[in-house]
Amino acid sequence: MQLTERQRRLLDLTFIDYHSTAEFLENPLVIDRADGLYYWDTAGKRYFDSIGGIFVAVLGHGHPRVMKAMQDQMAKVTLAPPLVSITDKLLDFVEMLGSVTPGNLKFVKPFSGGSEAVESALKFARQYYKQTGRPNKYKFISRYYGYHGGTFGGMAASGNGARKSKFEPQMSGFLKVFPPSHYRDQFASWEEANRFAARSVEDVIIQEDPSTIAGVLLEPIGNTGGIITPTNEYFEILREICDRHDVLLIFDEVITGIAKTGNMFAAQTFGVTPDIICAGKGMSSGAIPLGAMIAREDMAEAFRGTPEQGVHFAHGHTFAGNPLACAVGIAVLEEVIESDLCAKAQRLGEYLRNKLTCLKKYGVVREVRGRGILLGVEFVKDTKTMQPFPELGKEFKKTAIENGLIARVDLSWFAVAPPLIAEEGDIDEMCSLIDDSLRAALNRVRG
Ligand SMILES: Cc1ncc(COP(=O)(O)O)c(C=O)c1O
Incomplete structure (x- = not known):
């Protein structure tokens, strides 16, 4: 689309x-409105939103139930000032x-997005250990x-140098390991690469001294690395290592939460119960900023005491637990449960996976991966050398927009997670x- 002079200025x-x-x-997009599975730009062109905004609109845009809850x-x-009050909502x-989390993860604090949820979890974990x-x-x-x-805090925990180096020095106390995808070509099987990657976490814990390690924080399915999808065993090993060394397992489910992987949370999909879940994005289906930190109920005990003891969680945000956001969050969960959207994510996800697998006919697809409706496709130059194909991702990003498709496109992969109303x-x-697209x-890249 063409921008007006005013828009450019x-x-x-x-x-x-x-x-x-x-x-x-190079490919500007000025959104005018959205409805269900579609966006329209200010020039009137329609786009299929294959990613629900950006892993957000699990019920599509403007879902009537959500809009009604908001209006009511x-x-x-x-607004009820969270410094001094709460609401029944x-x-x-x-x-x-x-009631929809795994295990006894019932201590919930709503916030205004994923970063706040992660930041809070990091602070919660540190204060928890100080008080226990x-x-x-x-x-x-x-x-x-x-x-x-x-x-x-979220940036310090993130593992992409290009997004971090401009802001150094980073917060101290943040260590990194590689996800299984980093080792996949060094092992005979994906399962072996997963075992090695999971065990490498214990090596770091031991070398750093377990008495200094508070938590292991990870996305169950890693988006920025290209929908990195570990085996169930990877999480089983991590859970056991964390238990043995008294380390909290913290899942960042900002993307994977709310039905996309075929269960309310990916923790349930992978059959593991973390100690803390950070959630965001899909919780409001995009109607309003909403996130949450969800911790083990028993951990909250450490924060109970008299004002003089000062053990309460020393944290807060002006819009935390905003009643409008909570009303929306409830409506989204009700819709997911009543319409059985977790089962739909599994069923529709299989259908989608089969269709995406057909893209292998072009000879540039290494793998289709992900769980449920959250799926990614990795591009390679050819399926013998398996070399990455960044030129293709770059062009695909443009052709998708030109064709009226919004997806999460990176250099050598793309991801989709269509709303579950599809x-x-x-x-x-x-x-x-x-x-x-x-x-x-491909035509453009191959000239
Ligand atoms: C896995 C993950 N965690 C945290 C965040 C931060 O969430 P927000 O952008 O809502 O602050 C994002 C955002 O993309 C994310 O993908």
């Missing part, structure tokens, strides 16, 4: 997240979210290629846009 007064404005201007709440109260949300007789436990182990938010026919439409991108 005003674009210089803001910025595009993690991208240069010059790159954005608007008529009552839209917040308590209802705490109860409801705690293990004050030296303060270090976190996370993974290269991971992303945990744009704030200082049916098979919608998946067909989406996959035909993917196919057309990939063919056009």
Whole structure:
């Protein structure tokens, strides 16, 4: 689309997240409205939103149930100062979210997005250990290629140098290991690479001194590394290592949460119970900023005491537990449960996986991976050498937008997670846009 003079001028007064404005201007997108599975730009062009905004709109855009819940709440109260008050809506949300988590993860604090949830989990873990007789436990182990938010704690835990080096020095106490994908070509099987990657976490814990390690933080399915999807055994090994060394296992489920992987949380999909879950994105289906930190109920005991003891969680945000956001969060969970969208994510995910696997006909697809409806496709130059194909990703990003498709496209891979209101026919439409865009991108790359 063409930008107007005014749009171009005003674009210089803001910025595009993690991208240069010059790159954005190669294929600018100014959204005017959204409905269900589609966006429309200000020039009236329609786009299939294969990624629910950015892993957010699990119920599509403007879902009637969500809009109604928001309107009802608007008529009552839209802010209750979290420094001194709560609302029944917040308590209802705490109860409801705690009822769909694995294990006894029932201690819930709603926030305004993923970064706040991660930041809070890091602070919660450190304070927890200080108040339970293990004050030296303060270090976190996370993974290269991971992303945990744009704030200082989340950034320190993230594993992408290009997004971090400009802000050094980073916070201290953040260590890294590689995810299994880093080792996959060094082992005979994916399972072996996963075992090695999981055990490498214990090597770091031991060398650093277990009495200094507070937590292992990771995304169950790693988005920024290209939908890195470990085996169930990887998590089994991690859980056992964390238990043995008294280390908290913290899942960043900002992307994987809320039905996408075929269960409410990926923890349930992989059959492991972490100690803390950080959630965001899909919780509001995009209607309002919402995230949450969800911890083991028994951990909350450490924060109970008199004002003089000062053991309460020393943390807060003005919009934490906002009643409007909580009303939306409840409506999303109700819809997911009543319409059995976790089962739908499994069923529709299989259908989508089969269709994406058909892209192998072009000879440039190494693998389709992910769980449920959250799937990624990795590009390679050819399937013998398995060399990455960054030129293809770059072109595909452009051809997708030109063809009216919004996806998460990176250099050598792309990801989709269509809203769970989609049916098979919608998946067909989406996959035909993917196919057309990939063919056009290949033609351009191959000249
Ligand atoms: C895995 C993960 N964690 C945390 C965040 C940060 O969430 P937010 O952008 O809502 O602050 C993101 C955002 O993309 C994410 O993908």
